[in-house]
Amino acid sequence: MEFVLLIFLPIVAALFVPFLYKTVKNIHTGWFVFIISAALFIYYLRFIEKTLNGNVDTSTLSWIPSLDIAFIAYIDGLSLLFSLLITGIGALVVLYSIFYLDKKREKLNNFYVYLLMFMTAMLGIVQSDHMITLYLFWELTSISSFLLIGYWYTRDRSRFGALKSMMITVFGGLMMLGGLVLLSIMGDTYSIRELIANASSFIGHDYFTLALVLVLLGAFTKSAQFPFYIWLPDAMEAPTPVSAYLHSATMVKAGLYLVARFTPIFASSEVWIWLVTGIGLLTLFWGSFFAVKQTDLKAILAFSTVSQLGLIMSLLGASAVAYHVTGADAAIFKFAAFAAIFHLINHAMFKGSLFMVAGIVDHETGTRDIRKLGGLMSIMPVSFTVAFIGSMSMAGLPPFGGFLSKELFLTSMLALRDFELFNFATWGIIFPIVAWVASVFTFVYSFYFVFKTFAGKRKMQSLPKEPKETSLGMLLSPVVLAAIVVVIFFIPNLIGKMFVKPAVVAMQSGLYNHPDEVTVNVSAWHGWSPELMMTLGIIALGAFLFLTMSKWQKLYDIQPQYFSLNALYDTLMVFGESGMNRLSRFYMTGLIRTYLVYMFAFIAAITTAALFIQDAFAVDMESFSPLNTYGIMTAVILVLAVVMVLFAKTRLAAIIALGGVGYSVALFFVIYKAPDLALTQLVIETVSVALFLLAFHHLPALKRHGESTKFRLGNFIIAAAVGITMTLLALSAHSQKLIPSISQYYKDTVFTEAAGGNIVNVILVDYRGFDTLFEIAVLAIAGIGVYSMIRLRLSRKENSDENK
Amino acid sequence: MKTNDVILQTGTKVVFFIIFLFSIHIFFAGHFAPGGGFVGGLLTTAAIVLLLLAFDLKTVQKALPFNFMIVVAVGLLLALGTAAGSILFDVPFFTHAYDDFNLPLFGVSSLHTAMIFDAGVYLVVVGSTITMIQTIGGDS
Amino acid sequence: MINLLLLPIILPFFFAIILLFFKENVRVQRTLTLIGLAISFTFSLVLMAKVKADGVQTLTLGSWPAPFGITMVSDMVSVLLVTTSILITFFIVMYSFEAIGKERERFYYYPAVLFMLTGVNGAFTTGDIFNMFVFFEVFLMASYVLIVLGGEKKQLRESIKYILVNVISSALFVVAIALLYSVIGTLNMADISVKIAEVGQPGIITVIAILFLLVFGIKGAIFPLYFWLPGSYSAPPIPVLALFGALLTKIGVYAITRTYTLFFIHNMPVTHELLLVLSILTIVAGCIGALAYFDLKHIMIYNIIIAVGVILFGVAQMNDAGMTGAMFYLIHDMIIKGALFLLIGIIIAITGTSNLRKMGGLMKTNAPLGWMYLIAAFGLAGIPPLSGFTGKLLIVKGAFEAGNVWGSVFILASSLIVLLSVIRIFIYAFWGEPVELPTTKRRSYRIMIVPAALLVVISIAYGVGTEWIVPYMTDASDVLLKPSIYIDAVLKE
């Protein structure tokens, strides 16, 4: 079985969704989608056997072999773990959505099409070994996320959020593509595995750091790291199942996946370790700090997600240190990798359940505003329990999974102090401090989320709906997730063996041969270690802050609205519209003269510059033919006629003067032995003048329309520049005849081969008859144009956009 | 004024025929002396313009009852056809043929397919310029 | 059949002439136009197969030896462009049945379209620099007729500007040819290449090279010669705009590509660096415009300019990846621009306005249109696996390989602006609260949507089926990068 095809199963299934939605009216379309994702989940479970032993499996579907582009599904511990999360949580979310979205009121066909599209995209990202197709799926997640956030597209906030998320994530994706292409050039392959295998050959390449930064831009934008996180809170406009799925458990983890996947390549770089760890910690702190400020349940969760993603990111950064140290020191950084993956699993579970609860509260009370909520504990006991479990896990308290991974996290951060390279000895102390402060805020917002909603006084009058416990169906998924959160606490090492260790081996390839070599043993009790002390501190300070929250929460209002990253984004977007509009207005005047001035100035400037810089200007008097009296006389006449055209006061004078120029040109043709030209020019000039005269009574009088002196001076300068350029060009080109003309051939063959005597005419009808054929076509088309211009007059309206 | 008009008109008729004949001459001269389809065509046009100046548009249209757009099309077809004739013989497009023929009236004359092509040129030039002049003149 | 390579030029020409006989009979005109285009398309496919199998096809007209007669050359570059042009014209003609109106149809609309196609195909195929000028004039003259056809106030006003600019550029074209002829003494492009190589491109030829860049740059709308384009292109009805947008600027791009790969190749640090800088500035200018407007037509028109910049950026790399990418992107852009213009034409027909702020909620009434638009928009922005991706990927790769790292990153970033500009149309027109549609003006768009849909489908196929297209594109890029292939084919004895 080519399991690469399974990546496409959801999107192929999506093709049937609209059909099912239309025909099978009484069954919720979600059930079909549920079956797909559940089936995939079960299928992927089978791979655990393989990854347990560190084995991998690949499957290829070729796409553009000539450009070496293919879909290569590659399943190792890391991609399997993600695939399971995607399909497993996917199935639960779909189950939840079946009860959450009303099949009568909502356009379910669209919803599930997007969701299935997204599932394919995610599976593609985590399984792709080929960087180009990885990018393909990467953008597909951005697109499906765009469509899902904009699902209720008549709402302003939805559209705003959809665009924002797309702009930021697609930007990251494009930059990432740049990085991937650079990698492919340096490593001469598109395959990630092969890159990892010969990474040593291009470390230190000129492009190495640039590629690193570009790839990280992709990861950071997708995983909502500082300062790109701003799209995530606005993405909460999506229906809650979407938030639970995309914006907590899967899509945002794609960035983490990418960092994990590329760790073996980039870990050697100092920039990588500093950026990933530093930005991760900053994001952790930032997210947790601002989560407390929020009043919308989903917004709190969004910021908490940002913060948790930062936590995992920093762990991934720390894990790269393992490539720089050996022995006992290395063990602790290998530890970080374990912690990262472990927390990733925990987070997916508890955050998924929390989002679902937030959805339930919204569904049953009609609001997500935490200021209007309170005391729901007794009305919605099951929901409360789930929320409690999730929040406590998030706060890092026992007996929940989050506690374990939090401890591992603190251990890793403490270890960073002792890392000797890259200035860590000096600055490393910052890491545990920031980690600790952030954990305090994490504690605060976790409590804030669950207790402000469920404990305290009931505020019935402020609720739009009479609250009640929700249906069993909707509770099913969050309960399952909450149960897992508890279970993980008790069997962390089993989880570690089954999922985490194989993933760690995949991630830190080169450091291990077999998953069993990852010697991490998680235990709830690990002695009176510094970590535990820190945890106790967190609980103490966190509890204090939570209890006094109403006193200091106002402090957040000090931050002015215009001084934030969101404001920066808004400014950029406004700049993109009205700013560009103003800029464009500045030079797009709508006047053809302005445009011609730009063009002529550029043409004259660049040609003259090139002429002199390239040392191409030359006047070779030898090459010129001797002066000729008639020629000079004609030249004088011509120039006089030109001057008359310039200074003509009436249209008739101008037309006659123009004719004068034409006849002087004809004279030149006579002088320079071009009888055909002379004849033609003569007749054409006559016919042209006749045309002018025929059109005469349609023409306006010759007016200058008050051209100011400045205006005319400007025109004169441009005109003089162009004129001089032409003279210089003509002189230079004539003085540098490098190769004689081909025309001797015509003189030799005109009689013998073409049976003619007038060479010019024979060239026209024979040697270059093709020119003539199409030149008369031009004349014919001009005739058609004149005819239809005069005869067809559709409207005198200024604006007629409906195509007549 | 009336007499003047009559004199002018009669004069013009004469001049018209002179120019017209000259234009035909120029057209045939083209292959060996200055001239050819263009100039021939343009001269014919000039002759007709002269008529237009002397008479009014309607009279001229009556005298020359062609749809000049069709003249253009025929001219184009003629030119294209001459050039495309070579397709039938599978020689490169535009390969002309010429030979001496013994014609009943003209005696031995050299006939060249380029001449047919040039006739097409002539027709197009006449057709399109007259179309332009007629439509411009007819526009009020 | 040695004249095969002429058929895509001659057939539209022939049908255009025939149409002149049927001025009043619109039905006959429509039928003949479609038949003519279908036949031309068939022969262009045959020609493409022949070029693929036997290499560059050449024909020196009138049986004269090569540099003396006019040589027509069909290499993969030209035959690809010719085929695509015919195809797009076919769909636009189909669209015109509903969109252009009986009046225009009666006044030589179809002949003008076919004449323009003749000129376009001729310009793509000719191997003679002066003959290229003649073909330029053919399609220009036809485009003058098309842009002004109907004589609406706006059309007249904008036509003057359009014609003025093109008259200037034609004069410069003649000047450039005259200068080149003075120095090198020949007009045949292969011969020019040989002779320039002989004298090693001294300064004067570099200057002439720059002059040619400016001439073609005016047609191709590169910075700072593009200013005339947005205003002029927005004046004519949508089918004409679509034709212009899909075909005309591409001729400028083609001509730059041809001259800058075939003969002006001995002083690249000057000429190609200039091209590179101008192409980037072109993209910048296009991006500014694409964001600045709230008018459907303007947004799309500025996207034409961006695409020109991207293609020329690829060409300026002068390496395999860059050139193949440029070819990919060139053909992609013709197809997708055709599709997008037709689609926005339908939007304008439905809403009765081209102002984005006056639209909304079309998703409720015209969902299929919305999806098609979205796909085309993503294709334009180069989202894989749609049609714009491969080209952009290769261009970016080529630029990295050539060491233009920041240029490459810039190209990637510009895709975001392209995406933003076209997604904004989607968000404003299709999302949001539905606005009241002018019922009186609304009419069936079903006929119009067929050609648009077909073009979208072709663009999808172009992206997904890249594998089948690659060999053609690599052939095209080979012949561009190895002038000897072209020269040998023309000057063979």
Add this chain to the structure above:
Amino acid sequence: MEFVMAIVIGILFMAAVYLILSKSLLRIILGTGLLSHGAHLLILTMGGLGGTSPPVLAEGVTDYVDPLPQALILTAIVISFGVTAFIIVLFYRTYAEHKTDNMNLMKGNDEHD
């Protein structure tokens, strides 16, 4: 003689550009006329002006003028004639519709609404 011609050509281009940049439509059209004259004379000059015989075969003549530029000019002349005719009509139709020949009053479609 080419030197003089180069200057004449320069003057033609200069006058043409000057007229094209002015506000009056009529003057703009005059400018395009001068422009094509300049271009044609340039081709002629580039072909060399030193020949003694027109390129029509005659007994005992060998020093023909280069015929190729002449053929090119002829083509160019006809084309510019077509364009000129078109422009004249376009011009007066525009004038009729817009009731002005002042280009400054024909601001384009670049309104930034």
